[in-house]
Every structure is written in C-alpha cells, then in structure tokens.
Amino acid sequence: MPEKETEMNAVKKYPVITISREYGALGRTLAAELSERLGIPYYDKDFVKKAADESGYAEEEVKTEGEELKPSSRMLNSILNSAVSYSSSHDAIFKAQKKVVLELAKDPCIIVGRCADHILREAGADVFCIYLYAAVKDRIGRAEELGENGSANIQKYIEKRDLLRRTYYKQYTGCEMGNANNYNICLDTGRISIATCADIIVEILGRDQ
Numbered sequence: 001m002p003e004k005e006t007e008m009n010a011v012k013k014y015p016v017i018t019i020s021r022e023y024g025a026l027g028r029t030l031a032a033e034l035s036e037r038l039g040i041p042y043y044d045k046d047f048v049k050k051a052a053d054e055s056g057y058a059e060e061e062v063k064t065e066g067e068e069l070k071p072s073s074r075m076l077n078s079i080l081n082s083a084v085s086y087s088s089s090h091d092a093i094f095k096a097q098k099k100v101v102l103e104l105a106k107d108p109c110i111i112v113g114r115c116a117d118h119i120l121r122e123a124g125a126d127v128f129c130i131y132l133y134a135a136v137k138d139r140i141g142r143a144e145e146l147g148e149n150g151s152a153n154i155q156k157y158i159e160k161r162d163l164l165r166r167t168y169y170k171q172y173t174g175c176e177m178g179n180a181n182n183y184n185i186c187l188d189t190g191r192i193s194i195a196t197c198a199d200i201i202v203e204i205l206g207r208d209q
Helices: 003-011 027-038 045-055 059-065 071-080 089-104 116-122 136-146 154-173 194-207
Strands: 016-021 110-112 127-133 185-188
Touching: 016 027, 016 116, 027 110, 027 127, 027 194, 045 059, 045 089, 059 089, 089 116, 089 154, 116 127, 116 154, 127 194, 136 154, 185 194
Parallel strands: 016 110, 016 127, 127 185
Antiparallel strands: none
C-alpha cells in the first residue's frame, strides 16, 4: 500500500475531538497543538465563517451570539419560543452551527466550543469530548492577552464570559457545561501545561487505535 494512503487511513481512525472550555482556559491553544500532532484540522475562526455563510448572519454576529447568551435572553427565549412565529438570532445561528458541526464531523477534526460535544453525541458520532477549566487566577494572563475586556475588571469579565457560555450551553443542550459525566476527560490547564494535556490525549487516542 502506498505510504500516502497508509497515512490517510491512519488519520481516519481518529474520532472527532471536541473542546469545551471556560473563558481563558486555552481551548484554541490545545486545539492547535493536537491538530499539529495528530495531523487533523481544527476549526475555530474557520467555523465562524462557515456558520455565517450557512445562517446568513455576519461573522461578527456568529462570533458574539454563537456561544454566549445572557440569562435574561434565555428566559425571554423560553417564554417566546412557544409562539410558532418566534425565532431569535441565537436560534438561527445555533441551527446553522449544528449543520456545520455535523458536516465537518464526516471526517476526523477538532471543533472548539459551539455545543459540538452534545450535538455529536446526540447524532451517535464517534467523538472524544474534552473539557478545559482552571481557577480564575490562572486564566487572568490569557484573558489579558486576548484583550477583550476593555475597561472592565479582568476577573469580573472572566466570570461574566463563563456565565454567558454556561447559559448558552444550557439553553441549547439542556445540560450543565462542565459536568464531568458529559466528557471523556476534564483537564485543569492552570495546573497542567498544554503540552502535557496534549501528551495525555494523544496517548489515550493512540491506545484506542
């Protein structure tokens, strides 16, 4: 068998990997590391573009509304969703994202966030679900690098972003984000380096080959 074909067959053995994470817990960093080590693509910014194309919403809207939901908006959605004609932008974006997740999952890849873990489990896909977390103090440095807090206190901003993600996840999956029962592995990136996290995951996936 040609070497290239052998390599392709080896790649196809990997499941789809999903990474759920707290804000600033280095989800994108781990995705990039695993992508390089396993030779499979990861989707984050590219995912936003695909979902925007699918939904008709602007990329910025998908970026801001595709993973986060205010508790007040969740309550409004719950009340109004009983009306046949009502559909929020969050609903439309989620439907588009779900379609993109299922399309991407036809081949081994890594998907960051977007409720991909729940969507793929429901679809019966071969999926390996990761959850990354860390104490707020351990995420401050990464959050400062992202520079998305503006003039807001960085610790309060991290806590706010966590709440928005948890609310969104609960709204569209009915599950609690961070519940260990919903993941294959949970890793504290405040105590475990990304390189070591990748070592652990690659070893686990290698054993499953």
